[in-house]
Each structure stands twice: as structure tokens, then as C-alpha cells.
Amino acid sequence: MEAVKKAKERLRKYPVLVAQCHETGAKYAACVVAKSNLQKNDCDSEFNAFKTCLMKAAAKHNTRL
Numbered sequence: 001m002e003a004v005k006k007a008k009e010r011l012r013k014y015p016v017l018v019a020q021c022h023e024t025g026a027k028y029a030a031c032v033v034a035k036s037n038l039q040k041n042d043c044d045s046e047f048n049a050f051k052t053c054l055m056k057a058a059a060k061h062n063t064r065l
Contacts (some may be wrong), residue, residue: 013061017058017065018054020055021050021054024046024053025053027046028046028047031043033054
């Protein structure tokens with residue numbers, strides 16, 4: 001049950017991490033919404049920027065995604 005407890009603790013931190021990366025998240029969301037026929041890798045650069053931001057924010061909070 002320790003693993004479940006740790007996972008729940010990590011999940012509680014997700015809103016904070018996403019809030020810190022709201023700008024890159026908004027750019028990624030805008031890219032996805034703007035595409036009428038979304039294909040694989042269409043918004044790859046925006047996604048990678050959002051992912052990098054989330055990973056850096058997680059590292060600052062001593063957690064992992």
C-alpha cells in the first residue's frame with residue numbers, strides 16, 4: 001500500500017505543476033485546437049516544450065511525473 005500512497009501524493013502535486021506551465025500548456029492546446037485534421041507530430045514542438053516545462057517543475061518540487 002506504500003506505492004499507492006506515494007502515487008496519490010504525486011497526483012496531488014499535478015495541479016501545481018500544470019499551473020506553473022500554463023503558458024506552454026496554452027500554446028500546445030491552441031495548436032491542437034487550430035488543426036482541423038490533426039496528424040501525428042503536428043504539434044510536436046509545442047508538446048515537447050510543455051513536457052520539458054512539466055519535468056522541470058516536477059524536479060523543483062522533488063517529485064516525478
